[in-house]
Amino acid sequence: MSIEDLLEKGLQAFDQGDFKAAEILYQQALEGEKTAEVWLLLAEAQIENGSYGKAHKSLSAGLLLEADNVDLLYSLGDLYLEEENYDLAVETYKKIIELDPQEADAWVCKAVAQMNNDNLSAAGKTCRHALEIDPGLAFGHNALGDIYVAQGKVEAGMNCFHQALKLDATDPQPYLSLAELYYDADDLKSAEEYCQKGLALDAGLAPGYLTLGYICLDQDRTQEAVDNFQQFLRLETSAAAKHIRDEVAAVIEGLK
Template sequence: MDTEDLLEQGSRALDNGDYRAANGFLSKAVTLQPSAEAWHLLAEAQIGEGQLKQAYKSLSAGLALAEDDIDLLFSLGDLYLEENRNAEALTTYQKIIDLDPGEIDAWVSKAMAYVNVDDLEAAEQTCRQALEIAPDSAFALNALGDICVNLGRIDEALSCFQQAGEIDPEDPQPLLSLADLYYEREDLEQAEQYCLKGLKLDAGLPGGYLTLGYICLDQDRTQEAVDHFQQFLRLEQSPAAKQLREEVAAVIDGLK
């Protein structure tokens, strides 16, 4: 099997979520003929398998071949963000912005890194810069809504989430953000409706099941709450969510 075949097989395995097989094909591909594309795909497979140290090495190897490759930089920035290495994430997203100021996702991800270090002023400013470039970015509006929630500006947050949902009705995130907001307002009926709508669009989002679990818990629907919490634990595998997973597991134990 030549390099082209290995890349094709590895890409197909990635698309199917078979990270182990993808890792095997792509490891062979970078051995035969290293390229930025091959290293990037291998890093995706390694991230899927939870091999984060190896993924950093693969991304670094790819960037050594193509230092301005935006796809590689995004993967690196997202990995930094996932692991709460926020200073490195900020630097990486800024490099993407310097290369292409129109990369709205880089602006928004940079804002999220600022949120992680509790610099809400910088986070808001960065989101608003993104919206100046792309006023119809649902991603930026949803992020701005999250920032407004943290700043206690609930009505503005509600408006941001609603706008985001209108711009992209197929995006479940604004719906789940509205669910969280209504849950905080103790409007459990509205919160549950938005949760179910969001999960209908994407049943693989762990945050929706977490919110549903607490909604059911508050309504003494104990078994439903346990089921939703268990689904959250099945889906949420992020290293950054370790403490949250432990808290949810403790809640389940307390309900049994």
């Protein structure tokens, strides 16, 4: 099988969610041709498989071939974010910015890492700079909304999420963020409306079912609440979410 065939089959397996098969196919492709592109594809499959250590090795191998490969650097930064290694994530996104100071997405990613590292003031400044570069960047408005909410500036956050949706109505995240804020404000009708819109765009977003479960619970729609909480538990499997999973499991048990 040619390298082109292996890569094509690997992409098909990846798109179908068979990340293990994709990983095997990309490894076979690397036996014939070691390129930064194939190392990146392999790393992405390994990340989806939860093999973070292997992914780091693949990304390092790719960066040895092309130290200024922006796609590899983005993947590495995102991996550090997933591992909650925010300092290294910031440093990785800074490398992208050094290569191209006008790369607005990298500024936003840096802001997200700073926010997760509880450096909210710096995160806000970084994100606003990204929007100076590209005012139409929906990703940037959504991230700035998260930063404002973390700072307790709820109205400013809501405005950012609405602006993100004006720019890109196909992104489910602002809908779910707004649903949470409307829920906190006891506007259950709006909360459910935005939650349903977000989940209609991506039915695999676990937080949406958590919010929807509480919306139903507050309206005494007990069975719907249980169904949504159970769907949340099916989708949310990360170790970082153990505490909230335990809480939701306890709520379900109390409703039975």
